[in-house]
Amino acid sequence: xxxxxxxxxxxxxxxxxxxxxxxxxxxxxxxxxxxxxxxxxxxxxxxxxxxxxxxxxxxxxxxxxxxxxxxxxxxxxxxxxxxxxxxxxxxxxxxxxxxxxxxxxxxxxxxxxxxxxxxxxxxxxxxxxxxxxxxxxxxxxxxxxxxxxxxxxxxxxxxxxxxxxxxxxxxxxxxxxxxxx
Numbered sequence: 001x002x003x004x005x006x007x008x009x010x011x012x013x014x015x016x017x018x019x020x021x022x023x024x025x026x027x028x029x030x031x032x033x034x035x036x037x038x039x040x041x042x043x044x045x046x047x048x049x050x051x052x053x054x055x056x057x058x059x060x061x062x063x064x065x066x067x068x069x070x071x072x073x074x075x076x077x078x079x080x081x082x083x084x085x086x087x088x089x090x091x092x093x094x095x096x097x098x099x100x101x102x103x104x105x106x107x108x109x110x111x112x113x114x115x116x117x118x119x120x121x122x123x124x125x126x127x128x129x130x131x132x133x134x135x136x137x138x139x140x141x142x143x144x145x146x147x148x149x150x151x152x153x154x155x156x157x158x159x160x161x162x163x164x165x166x167x168x169x170x171x172x173x174x175x176x177x178x179x180x181x
Contacts, residue, residue: 035122038158039129039151043115046160050113055101063152063159069096070164074145077169096163097135112136116180127151127158132179133165143167144175 042061049057059065071093073081078089097113100106116132129149134141145166151158168175 031124032120032122035124035127035153035158036120038153039118039120039122039127042151042158042160043118043129047113047115050097050101050111053101053106053111055098058098058101061160062163063154063161067096067098068160068162069094069098070162071095072164072166074166074168074173077143077167077172080169080172096165106137110136110138114180125153127153134175134180135167141170141175143169144179 045057046061049055049061059067062068072091073089073093078091081087081089097111100111112135114134114136118129118131121128127150129151131147132145133147134144136142145168147163147165149160150162151160153159
């Protein structure tokens, strides 16, 4: 397998324009600042889409407009949901705020996700963004936890490939006061 990877790398080098092999990389600090600013813009667009309950705008921050959003509930929150609904809750679920947008039960509600300071790790092409969040409806926290985005940079800028979040239900485990710091 390693031989295929090495051979593939040599193939890519052979295809590169002659000057590309000797090109100087962008200084790491400059690249990191640029990535942080561009990813910060994605976070703002994500936030605006949730607040406007605009599913098309939300899709636009995901790669190929395809939402990949998964959740993992803390055990006490999953147990509460199971008891309330008499339905088992898997440790990993395909669910997220995008499923609320446009739903009749939240029409007229003010939805928002508050973000803690993001931690961004990027090499200029691939990034992982993690932060703490609090999801609110009409200004009241409904759930809170941690969120992680896997992102890639394509022709149209940074896009989310996968979103994974943990959740604690506020009525089961109240959010600590310093959670978003």
